[in-house]
Amino acid sequence: MNFPIAFVIGFSIASIPGPTIILIATETIKGGARAGLAAMMAPVLIDAAVMVPLGWFLQEFVSSELAKTLGLAGGCFLAWLGFQSIRAVKTSSDPGTAAVKVVQGRPSGSSFAKAAITHFTSPYPYLYWSTVGGSYIRQALARGGFWEAAVFPLGFWLGAVTFTTAMIYLLARGRRRLSPRAQPAIHILSGTLLIAAALALVYRVWHDWA
Secondary structure, eight states, X not given: OHHHHHHHHHHHHHTSOOHHXXXXXXXXXXXXXXXXXXXXXXXXXXIIIIIHHHHHHHHHHSOHHHHHHHHHXXXXXXXXXXXXXXXXXXXXXXXXXXXXXXXXXXXXXXXHHHHHHHHHHOHHHHHXXXXXXXXXXXXXXXXXXXXXXXXXXXXXXXXXXXXXXXXXXXXXXXXXSOOTTHXXXXXXXXXXXXXXXXXXXXXXHHHHHO
């Protein structure tokens, strides 16, 4: 069950406007699909090298009560992201325009380096992998060892890459935003799925430590 849950979370989180996804959109508009794909790979590699080990360490070596608290905090974080996604139906603006404003004044450099710096300096990856991701990985390690634990981050990255690749394709073909009808539907669906995932995580954490 971890893989579909992870895929849904990754896909849904990637659909929410944020610093990294806005930068990827900007690099795609400026440099084409190749630049966008290079920027997309930076968060995945940083997660694998830094965020996942950090999340596992915090979950494995802190007290059981703190691990439970982190898991519950992760559920709240997912629910908050879900509500943010639903709110984006009314508040989202043109991602291309927003992205240009975000990167104005930054020094030139490769798309990969820009995305790496953006991901490192954002609080969301640290919060996500120390709570949501770390909790799922710890539970999977306890049940089935390393390979089962690896399923969750792989599913999360595949979900995020699926959405981001579709966005890059649309932007590279000159469409800076989805149709007016499709965009609100995607935000509402993503928000609903994130809230459902939050409830599932809270239930599992509470059940494990009850």
